[in-house]
Amino acid sequence: MSIDTVAAAQVSPEQPQPFAELGLKPDEYQQIRDILHRRPTSSELAMYSVMWSEHCSYKSSKVHLRQFGEKVPKTDALLVGIGENAGVVDIGSGWAVTFKVESHNHPSYVEPYQGAATGIGGIVRDIMSMGARPLAVMDPLRFGPADAPDTGRVLPGIVAGIGGYGNCLGLPNIGGEIVFDSSYLGNPLVNALCVGAMKHEDIHLASAKGVGNLVVLYGARTGGDGIGGVSVLASETFSEGGPTKRPSVQVGDPFMEKLLIEATLEVLRAGLVEGIQDLGGAGISCATSELASNGEGGMHVWLDRVLLRDATLSPEEILMSESQERMCAIVRPDRLPEFMERCAKWDVEAVVIGEVNASGRLTVDWHGERIVDVPPRTVAHEGPVYERPFHRPPWQDALQADTTDHLERPVTGPELRETLLVMVAAPNLASKSWVTSQYDRYVQGNTVLAQPADAGMIRIDEATGLGVAIATDCNGRFAKLDPYAGAQLALAEAYRNVAASGATPLAVTNCLNFGSPEDPEVMWQFAEATRGLADGCLLLGTPVTGGNVSFYNQTGAIAILPTPVVGVLGVIADVATRTSMAWTGAGDRIYLLGDTNDEFGGSEWANHVHGHLGGLPPRVDLDRERALAEVLVAGSTSGSFVAAHDVSDGGVAQVLVEMALRAGTGATVMVPAALEPFVFMFAESTARAVVVVSPSAAGRLVDLCGQKGVPLVEIGVVSAAPELDFADLFCVSLDDLRREHERTLPELFG
Amino acid sequence: MSVRVGVVTFPGSLDDRDAARAVHIAGGQAVALWHGDDDLRNVDAVILPGGFSYGDYLRCGAIARFAPVMRTIIERASAGMPLLGICNGFQILCESQLLPGALTRNDSLHFICRDQRLRIENTSSAWTSGFINGQEIVIPLKNGEGGYLADERTLDALEAEGRVVARYLEVNPNGSRRDIAGITNERGNVVGLMPHPEHAVESLTGPSIDGIPFFTSVLKSLVSP
Numbered sequence: 001m002s003i004d005t006v007a008a009a010q011v012s013p014e015q016p017q018p019f020a021e022l023g024l025k026p027d028e029y030q031q032i033r034d035i036l037h038r039r040p041t042s043s044e045l046a047m048y049s050v051m052w053s054e055h056c057s058y059k060s061s062k063v064h065l066r067q068f069g070e071k072v073p074k075t076d077a078l079l080v081g082i083g084e085n086a087g088v089v090d091i092g093s094g095w096a097v098t099f100k101v102e103s104h105n106h107p108s109y110v111e112p113y114q115g116a117a118t119g120i121g122g123i124v125r126d127i128m129s130m131g132a133r134p135l136a137v138m139d140p141l142r143f144g145p146a147d148a149p150d151t152g153r154v155l156p157g158i159v160a161g162i163g164g165y166g167n168c169l170g171l172p173n174i175g176g177e178i179v180f181d182s183s184y185l186g187n188p189l190v191n192a193l194c195v196g197a198m199k200h201e202d203i204h205l206a207s208a209k210g211v212g213n214l215v216v217l218y219g220a221r222t223g224g225d226g227i228g229g230v231s232v233l234a235s236e237t238f239s240e241g242g243p244t245k246r247p248s249v250q251v252g253d254p255f256m257e258k259l260l261i262e263a264t265l266e267v268l269r270a271g272l273v274e275g276i277q278d279l280g281g282a283g284i285s286c287a288t289s290e291l292a293s294n295g296e297g298g299m300h301v302w303l304d305r306v307l308l309r310d311a312t313l314s315p316e317e318i319l320m321s322e323s324q325e326r327m328c329a330i331v332r333p334d335r336l337p338e339f340m341e342r343c344a345k346w347d348v349e350a351v352v353i354g355e356v357n358a359s360g361r362l363t364v365d366w367h368g369e370r371i372v373d374v375p376p377r378t379v380a381h382e383g384p385v386y387e388r389p390f391h392r393p394p395w396q397d398a399l400q401a402d403t404t405d406h407l408e409r410p411v412t413g414p415e416l417r418e419t420l421l422v423m424v425a426a427p428n429l430a431s432k433s434w435v436t437s438q439y440d441r442y443v444q445g446n447t448v449l450a451q452p453a454d455a456g457m458i459r460i461d462e463a464t465g466l467g468v469a470i471a472t473d474c475n476g477r478f479a480k481l482d483p484y485a486g487a488q489l490a491l492a493e494a495y496r497n498v499a500a501s502g503a504t505p506l507a508v509t510n511c512l513n514f515g516s517p518e519d520p521e522v523m524w525q526f527a528e529a530t531r532g533l534a535d536g537c538l539l540l541g542t543p544v545t546g547g548n549v550s551f552y553n554q555t556g557a558i559a560i561l562p563t564p565v566v567g568v569l570g571v572i573a574d575v576a577t578r579t580s581m582a583w584t585g586a587g588d589r590i591y592l593l594g595d596t597n598d599e600f601g602g603s604e605w606a607n608h609v610h611g612h613l614g615g616l617p618p619r620v621d622l623d624r625e626r627a628l629a630e631v632l633v634a635g636s637t638s639g640s641f642v643a644a645h646d647v648s649d650g651g652v653a654q655v656l657v658e659m660a661l662r663a664g665t666g667a668t669v670m671v672p673a674a675l676e677p678f679v680f681m682f683a684e685s686t687a688r689a690v691v692v693v694s695p696s697a698a699g700r701l702v703d704l705c706g707q708k709g710v711p712l713v714e715i716g717v718v719s720a721a722p723e724l725d726f727a728d729l730f731c732v733s734l735d736d737l738r739r740e741h742e743r744t745l746p747e748l749f750g
Numbered sequence: 751m752s753v754r755v756g757v758v759t760f761p762g763s764l765d766d767r768d769a770a771r772a773v774h775i776a777g778g779q780a781v782a783l784w785h786g787d788d789d790l791r792n793v794d795a796v797i798l799p800g801g802f803s804y805g806d807y808l809r810c811g812a813i814a815r816f817a818p819v820m821r822t823i824i825e826r827a828s829a830g831m832p833l834l835g836i837c838n839g840f841q842i843l844c845e846s847q848l849l850p851g852a853l854t855r856n857d858s859l860h861f862i863c864r865d866q867r868l869r870i871e872n873t874s875s876a877w878t879s880g881f882i883n884g885q886e887i888v889i890p891l892k893n894g895e896g897g898y899l900a901d902e903r904t905l906d907a908l909e910a911e912g913r914v915v916a917r918y919l920e921v922n923p924n925g926s927r928r929d930i931a932g933i934t935n936e937r938g939n940v941v942g943l944m945p946h947p948e949h950a951v952e953s954l955t956g957p958s959i960d961g962i963p964f965f966t967s968v969l970k971s972l973v974s975p
Contacts, residue, residue: 163861167894168802170764255762255805347761438861442890442949442956443800445768459955462771576954 003315004042006370013039022049028384035378043364043371046316047379050282051289054551057383060517061549064527067534068544077506078543080203085129085278087545088203089507091571095460096200097468098130101140101193101511101567103550107249108190112157117165117252119192121324124169124257125278128264129327131204132196135444136458137166139176139192140472140511140565144185146427146748151180154188156749162192163438168254169261172447173439174456177472177565180427186555191511191548191565195470197460204268206277208295208330208356213274215288215299215354216336218343219260219326222284223309226250226322256325256348263346264327272339275330285319285379287328288354289362292376295330298359299376304367305353315366330356390523400481402614404600409678413730416677419609420732421740423682424657426608429650430744448575452658454497454646455570457578465574471497472568475649476561477602478617483525484532487564488620491536492686493648494568499629500646500689502578502636503570508537510547510566515559517551525562526551533564539622542568579636581645582662583692583718588642590667590716591701592652593628594688598679604649605682624687627708632689634704640697647688652715653681655690656724657737666723666734669716677729680715692718753969756783756793758823760814764801765836765948772948773797776965785817794972795832795876796823798839800892800946810853810895811841820846832876832968833940837893840932840942849933849942850908851900856893857925865957866891866945867919868931872912875938876971880963887960889950891923891931896944898926898933908933915941 009015019029022045032040032048040048054060069082079096080088086100104119120137127134139162144151166173176193208215226249267273275295277287284306292299303315313321331339336352343350362379364372410419423429432451441450448467449457455471473493479486495505510533515522537544553560572578583590600606601615635641643663645655660666671677691712693701698714705712719725722734755773757780759766770780781793785803790796803814814820824846827833835843843849856862867888870881881887900908905927908914915932922929924944932943947961 160860167861167892168762168764168805170801253805255802255807258762258764258802437863440861440863440892442863442892442946443764443768445771445949445952445955447955 003366003369003371006041006373009039009041015039017045019045023053024049028052031384036374041371043315043319044374046320047285047289047372050285050320051379052383056282056286058549059384060386060388060551061526062385063387064530067530071534071538072543073538073541075541075543078545082544082546085126085206087507088130089545089569091466091468093461093464093466094199095197095466096203097195097197097569098127098132099193099195099470099509099567099569100126100546101191101472101509101565102126102548103511103513104190104192105188105513105550105553108158109154109188111249112154113161113164114249114251116158116161116190118250118324119190120162120165121252121257122280123192123194124171125280125327127194127196128261129206129276129278131202131268132198133265134171134194134196134261136172136174136456137192137194138174138456138470138472141177142179142181142184142189142563144180145182146180148185150185152749158188158190159435159438165252165254167440169258170443172441172443172450174441174447174450174458175471178432178435181476181561183558183560187553187560189513189553189563193472193567195468202268204273204276206290206294207275208291208299209274210332211296211356211358212333213356214331214333214336214352215301215356216329216331216339216350217306217326217353218329218348218350220253220256220323221307221309221349222318222321223323224313224317224321227317227320250322250324252324259346259348260325260327263343263348266342267329267339270338270342272331272335273329274332277328279326279328281322283319283321283323289376289379291328291330292362293380296356296358297376298357299354299362300357301354301364303364305351307349307351315371388517388523390520390527392524393521399614400616404606404612404615407606407610407612411678416681417730417732420653420681421736423605423608423650423654424737425740425744426604427744428604428608429654431742432745434745434749448578449501449580453501453581455501455503457501457503457575459575465576467572467575469498469501469503469570469572470567472565473497474563474565475602476563477607477613479529479562479564480613481602481615481617483528483562485617485620486562487529487532488536488622489617489686490564490566491533491540492620492622492625493646494566495540495542495625495629496646496689498568498570499632500579500644502633503572504633505542505568505570505629507569508542508544508566510544510564512547512549513553513560513563513565514551515554519559522559529562529564533566536622540626577637577639579641579644581643581659583643583659584663585694586665586718586720588692588694588718589698589714590718591691591712592688592715593631593691593705593710593712594624595685595711596675596680596683596688597685599683599685603682603684618684618686621687627710628687628689631704631708631710635691635701640700641691641693643692645690647690648684651682651684652690657741659690660724660734661738661741665718666721666725667716667718668725668727670727672713672715752777752779753972754779754781754793756781756790756796758783758785758796758798758819760785760803760817762802762805763799765799765946768948769797769799769836772951772961772965775951776962776969778965778969783819785819788818788822790822790826795968798835798842800837800839803838803842811838811845814842815845824848827940830937830939832971834877835942836946836948837944840944843940843942848940849935850904851898853895854897854899855895856897861894862923863890863892864923866923868916868945869919870916872915872934875915875934875941876968877941877964878915878967879971880967886919888958889945889947889961890957891945893924893944896924896926898930898944900927911936916943
């Protein structure tokens with residue numbers, strides 16, 4: 001096997017190189033030649049190609065993502081902002097929280113179980129690399145139509161993968177979303193969120209500081225899995241006679257990850273680590289170039305020291321391998337023995353692969369020959385940036401003009417009852433317990449709220465009850481009708497969900513799932529959504545701390561619904577004051593906060609009953625969202641609420657059904673005089689919540705809403721009867737509702 | 751002096767901190783035990799917590815059974831030391847032959863996490879003496895391989911000797927024979943339980959606090975044997 005060295009590259013400038021097969025454009029290849037003043041070696045080409053890929057470099061999205069850093073609201077909460085592995089937020093009492101959501105869409109379509117499993121593994125390592133103990137995970141998921149044969153292949157595998165991996169790590173799964181839409185057939189979205197906590201002094205960053213410090217690679221051995229589907233690397237160009245066609249989907253080993261978590265936390269707590277970085281996309285290429293770029297600027301790596309699963313791997317493959325469960329630490333030489341000892345305690349293999357120096361270059365040797373010699377910033381941070389052209393799609397006006405006005409609406413009591421039973425069984429509104437019962441929500445003993453609650457909530461500090469709540473949301477139909485508003489509606493819903501649980505919203509993460517950035521219409525959706533989200537975060541005072549972009553989610557010319565998934569994190573001083581969605585005592589009074597309008601564009605009713613998508617999404621009112629959140633948090637903190645629930649998909653009717661089924665007791669419901677019963681039940685107007693209070697606390701709720709300028713109307717009374725009685729219209733038993741609500745997923749997926 | 755209850759951490763143990771918290775809430779002193787160390791640090795009782803020891807490789811509990819710490823634990827348990835195995839711990843107890851039978855893949859073939867109703871049917875074991883016979887409780891259940899299996903003769907013997915500690919009510923979540931959720935040995939000091947009492951010790955984080963008596967039972971039995 002001949003090795004392409006720097007020396008060889010200098011004397012063979014004309015040697016043809018497979019840059020196009022590696023995904024580089026001719027001008028990008030030329031840019032690399034200009035940087036190096038020679039042709040790259042095959043190893044260098046491998047590094048640049050993966051690091052300059054859309055996935056690693058954000059080259060199409062960077063110019064838009066900048067807004068998240070520019071439109072930052074005034075806050076003292078942000079300890080580490082955008083650009084690191086994950087943002088870090090101050091939650092008080094010396095505690096810091098880090099959280100992030102990331103996509104694993106494409107691998108999960110190819111191999112659902114491993115794709116979803118390694119998505120969890122990757123985001124957990126991101127959180128660890130900030131110095132935090134991972135505490136919980138959530139999974140926002142999108143699938144094709146629930147009854148499509150391919151959904152039957154993809155969904156059970158993805159759910160089993162999330163459970164199979166997450167359950168073995170000892171991290172509770174506290175929420176997420178499951179949404180079905182035909183646009184996701186062939187492009188399921190598997191986003192994974194992890195939250196972790198640490199004391200302020202334990203925050204770590206990915207930087208290689210201190211000349212003479214050692215670069216330690218530890219965890220699983222490096223194998224040939226996950227080499228970006230770039231089969232050219234296994235072709236004769238690089239390793240004649242070597243193995244061909246590596247699998248491009250990584251294979252996860254949760255047991256190894258669990259050991260890696262424990263070993264990492266031990267070495268961090270013992271103060272043995274100067275800098276730390278996880279190995280995810282682009283593997284060793286990414287870890288070494290980012291560490292060097294963020295630190296002293298120089299690093300030397302002896303690549304032949306990397307422990308391998310397969311001794312026949314070429315240096316290019318080792319540099320690009322995305323084998324899971326690996327981490328990279330910068331360790332002082334005098335602390336190395338203890339570092340190695342602690343890894344050994346957890347049966348985690350570790351090896352010194354390099355050293356920090358002041359050369360300003362990242363150099364890599366393979367058995368004594370120099371195969372890489374590059375300025376690390378050009379690999380990690382100074383990749384190409386594109387101002388992709390974008391324009392408003394010509395069909396956007398027609399889509400918005402096609403309103404829901406002509407759709408036939410239920411009017412009579414029996415019609416409304418029938419619609420309600422159909423809606424609660426709709427795949428997007430039906431009970432998701434078939435999925436969530438495959439996830440461990442109890443492990444660690446700190447889960448205060450989990451699915452199907454509005455937000456997941458965990459206790460961070462057992463002594464004081466300090467905790468955090470997280471919700472993720474996005475209605476892609478709203479985003480299709482108006483991407484700017486759609487992103488703000490996603491933000492507003494997650495924000496409202498967190499507030500409904502009693503926590504104060506503090507910070508935002510996002511996972512922006514879109515079609516091809518090379519399609520100007522998709523790029524317009526992306527540009528509008530990022531602008532909307534940045535403006536929204538500024539208005540609500542919740543900074544974006546980080547996130548992820550996933551492009552190319554499309555089959556042929558058909559892109560997915562634009563899906564900017566937004567995660568909001570909130571803090572709660574004492575989790576004992578949280579508000580759940582289950583009402584309790586008969587006689588308690590049910591209020592609807594916020595204004596209900598005749599808004600059905602993009603609603604679940606239009607979608608499920610009529611298969612219609614058109615018109616405008618519900619109006620965004622972030623000032624009102626903020627006021628509503630203040631009411632929800634104040635009422636929860638003071639203990640005056642019995643229950644609260646955010647109103648979103650499916651409208652007030654869905655909320656009442658979920659609250660009743662959770663409690664096991666019903667209610668008498670009064671339709672406000674000003675509203676058409678159908679609009680009251682199913683409209684998806686925003687900035688609304690249902691709040692239940694005891695009769696004695698009703699006055700306080702009315703006063704609180706008055707102070708904050710939030711309108712409210714009494715809509716019912718909790719009863720002892722097992723039924724929802726929509727006075728004068730119809731009555732439906734909880735048994736009927738439960739049967740319809742709970743049967744959909746088990747019938748489809750077994 | 752409070753009673754010392756050891757909680758073993760194997761590589762892949764997940765509910766070890768939860769078990770320690772439950773011991774603490776019950777009024778005992780939780781002592782961390784390491785799989786590779788055969789010293790039991792003067793504990794009076796031991797809990798083998800839930801999780802996926804050694805990644806469940808080979809068979810659940812099959813490798814953990816050979817850990818150095820298990821040598822001493824088996825020895826002491828044979829001499830009467832109270833020993834509770836929860837979930838993966840139950841699997842380890844069966845692999846160690848401290849309890850009969852085996853735990854097999856759930857009949858649904860899915861991992862299942864649910865709030866499970868149980869009936870306590872033995873109140874003479876070291877870990878269940880604080881319950882009333884026939885008491886119904888709700889505690890979390892979460893497992894992928896929790897189907898209790900034994901031959902008919904063993905099952906008949908367990909029933910005849912009153913060694914079924916707890917039985918599933920309403921739903922049999924994993925296909926366990928005769929709805930068995932937990933069993934004990936002849937002497938009553940070793941108990942294996944598939945559901946998780948350590949996750950039902952605080953109303954804030956559990957579906958109930960029905961799990962507490964498992965831990966107070968053993969503390970009481972050790973103070974006044």
